[in-house]
Amino acid sequence: xxxxxxxxxxxxxxxxxxxxxxxxxxxxxxxxxxxxxxxxxxxxxxxxxxxxxxxxxxxxxxxxxxxxxxxxxxxxxxxxxxxxxxxxxxxxxxxxxxxxxxxxxxxxxxxxxxxxxxxxxxxxxxxxxxxxxxxxxxxxxxxxxxxxxxxxxxxxxxxxxxxxxxxxxxxxxxxxxxxxxxxxxxxxxxxxxxxxxxxxxxxxxxxxxxxxxxxxxxxxxxxxxxxxxxxxxxxxxxxxxxxxxxxxxxxxxxxxxxxxxxxxxxxxxxxxxxxxxxxxxxxxxxxxxxxxxxxxxxx
Amino acid sequence: xxxxxxxxxxxxxxxxxxxxxxxxxxxxxxxxxxxxxxxxxxxxxxxxxxxxxxxxxxxxxxxxxxxxxxxxxxxxxxxxxxxxxxxxxxxxxxxxxxxxxxxxxxxxxxxxxxxxxxxxxxxxxxxxxxxxxxxxxxxxxxxxxxxxxxxxxxxxxxxxxxxxxxxxxxxxxxxxxxxxxxxxxxxxxx
Numbered sequence: 001x002x003x004x005x006x007x008x009x010x011x012x013x014x015x016x017x018x019x020x021x022x023x024x025x026x027x028x029x030x031x032x033x034x035x036x037x038x039x040x041x042x043x044x045x046x047x048x049x050x051x052x053x054x055x056x057x058x059x060x061x062x063x064x065x066x067x068x069x070x071x072x073x074x075x076x077x078x079x080x081x082x083x084x085x086x087x088x089x090x091x092x093x094x095x096x097x098x099x100x101x102x103x104x105x106x107x108x109x110x111x112x113x114x115x116x117x118x119x120x121x122x123x124x125x126x127x128x129x130x131x132x133x134x135x136x137x138x139x140x141x142x143x144x145x146x147x148x149x150x151x152x153x154x155x156x157x158x159x160x161x162x163x164x165x166x167x168x169x170x171x172x173x174x175x176x177x178x179x180x181x182x183x184x185x186x187x188x189x190x191x192x193x194x195x196x197x198x199x200x201x202x203x204x205x206x207x208x209x210x211x212x213x214x215x216x217x218x219x220x221x222x223x224x225x226x227x228x229x230x231x232x233x234x235x236x237x238x239x240x241x242x243x244x245x246x247x248x249x250x251x252x253x254x255x256x257x258x259x260x261x262x263x264x265x266x267x268x269x270x271x272x273x274x275x276x277x278x279x280x281x282x283x284x285x286x287x288x289x290x291x292x293x294x295x296x297x298x299x
Numbered sequence: 300x301x302x303x304x305x306x307x308x309x310x311x312x313x314x315x316x317x318x319x320x321x322x323x324x325x326x327x328x329x330x331x332x333x334x335x336x337x338x339x340x341x342x343x344x345x346x347x348x349x350x351x352x353x354x355x356x357x358x359x360x361x362x363x364x365x366x367x368x369x370x371x372x373x374x375x376x377x378x379x380x381x382x383x384x385x386x387x388x389x390x391x392x393x394x395x396x397x398x399x400x401x402x403x404x405x406x407x408x409x410x411x412x413x414x415x416x417x418x419x420x421x422x423x424x425x426x427x428x429x430x431x432x433x434x435x436x437x438x439x440x441x442x443x444x445x446x447x448x449x450x451x452x453x454x455x456x457x458x459x460x461x462x463x464x465x466x467x468x469x470x471x472x473x474x475x476x477x478x479x480x481x482x483x484x485x486x487x488x489x
Contacts, residue, residue: 185390187357188400192407194350197485217352284358285402286478287351291485 001055003042003066003091006084015081015093017046022059024081024093039088041069046094047077057083057091066091076101162280165223168241170251177246179217189283191274192217194248197291199226199268201237203261204299206254208238212270213248220274220283221245226252228259228268228294235259237268242275261296268292350407350444351483356400357389358479360462383462397463399433404481405455406441413440413484416458420477428476429464438488 013026030039043054043066050067057064072094080095182190196211214222224240237259238252269290274283365381385393392399406412416436436458445451460479 182352182354184354185356185388187359187386187389188355190352190354192350192352194348197347197349283355284477284479285353285355286480287353288480288482289349289351290482 001066003055003057003085005057005059005091006086008084013081015046015095017059017064017093018062020060020062022081022083022093024083025090026081027079030082030090034088039082039090041079041082041090041092042085043067043069044072044077044079044092044094045083046080047072047096057085059083160280162275162282164221164275164280165242168223168243168249171241171243171247171249174213174215174246174248177213177216179215181245182217182219184219188219189274189276189285190217190219191222191272191285191287193222193272193287193289195270195289197289198293198295200295200297201254201261202297202299203263208252208254208294209250210252211248211250212243214243214245216246218245219277221277222275223273224249224252225271225273226268226292227271228261228266229290230266234269244277263296263298266294266296268294347410347485348408349410349412349485351412352403352405352407353481354403354405355460355479356402357386357391358400358460359386359389360391360398360400361386362466381465394461397461399459399461401457401459402479402481403455403457404439404441407444407449407454409443410485411440411442413438413487414456414481415439415484415488416479416481418460418477418479425466425476427464427466428462430476431461433459433461438484440487 008025010029011023011025012029014021014023016022025033033039044050045057045064045066050065050071052067052071054066054068057066069092076097077094078097079092081093082090083093085091179192182192184190192215194213194215199208199210201208208226210224210226212224221242221244223242225236226238226240227234227236229235235258236255238255240249240252243249269288269292272287272289274285274287275281276283361384363379363381363384365379367376367378369375370377382396383393383398385391385398390401402416404414404416414436415438416432418430418432420430439456441456442453444454
């Protein structure tokens, strides 16, 4: 079938066909001219040999094959222009999207490579190479391989070798504590403990009332772990923060995950951990205080 | 008659003084119907106050594997005898090729206590190291604090942590071997 081009003075675009510039209507013109549709695209031309030939159209001295409309994949081809061949009838001129696709893929590849370089192994935001508390992105901890570069912006934070637990918010200065620091040998230590064996636990709010003091005479900070002892088994129910020498504690909080208790009296114990106030190193000595009487009430 | 009244008043005053050394609080309540009620409470201050002190000499132990000290001037080693080295400024003593470090438990409570001390090795102890206590520290009694004397020797017990053995190459790594747990009881465990 032979298609004849209607030459029009309204052509507003041109496309290149086999090296020759051809005037045509732009896709924008067609869209504006036929806002409600009604434009009949009889076929497509351009872009190499057609698999199925509908007919031919002569442009200048060249004869171009026309394939059925929609025969070329919209992923790789776009309609660059329209040639009028009748009343509201057009042949679409196809141009390849391949150069654009190649550029797009190259750009995506560059972005992926940049992301990999910025967020590669050891540099992933949130990566915590050790269990040290207070470790944050960009933190160097002892044991890291020299030359590792922490990720993230901002200054590098170096965690201490022996981080101290935070000071217990309920710790209070011991009134009237005039005890003098014990004279300990180099590398040694001294822990004084003043305590009551009676304590109470209110189930409704998890508050635990205790009486424990770390007098000024102590050379070490301490933390207190409170256990219920039942059937020969120890069950951790509360942990204090750091108690510095000269400070006491009358309140603990039952921890999440502690065993379910009911009203009554339970036996228990305190287990202390002693920390050098300068180095934060935990002492080898672990004092335990047994014989606690823990009165549990609903509240 | 006056004499009898005076004697009775003196007797009443004597009984009032004999109530006790505890504090007496008197709280007047709000009057009702023209009456004033005074509530008298006595407070017993003889409750048990537990106060324990644990003191220890340095529990970091050093072993010299006998390689010797390098002398840069002569490029030679000054040979040492292999063995444990006591940190004397840390209170340690070398006895029979073993290092002793003293631990002291003092009871300042107004009630007796008992304690047990036990050394427990970590999950990965330093091979070859032998840690023991100078004597069995099981259910050791320390009587209540002596009234008026904070340094009475009867309120203090001591024992030594004794470290010996041949740790070999492990001594170069500064590894931790275990913990010394001192458990305090308010009643005898016998």
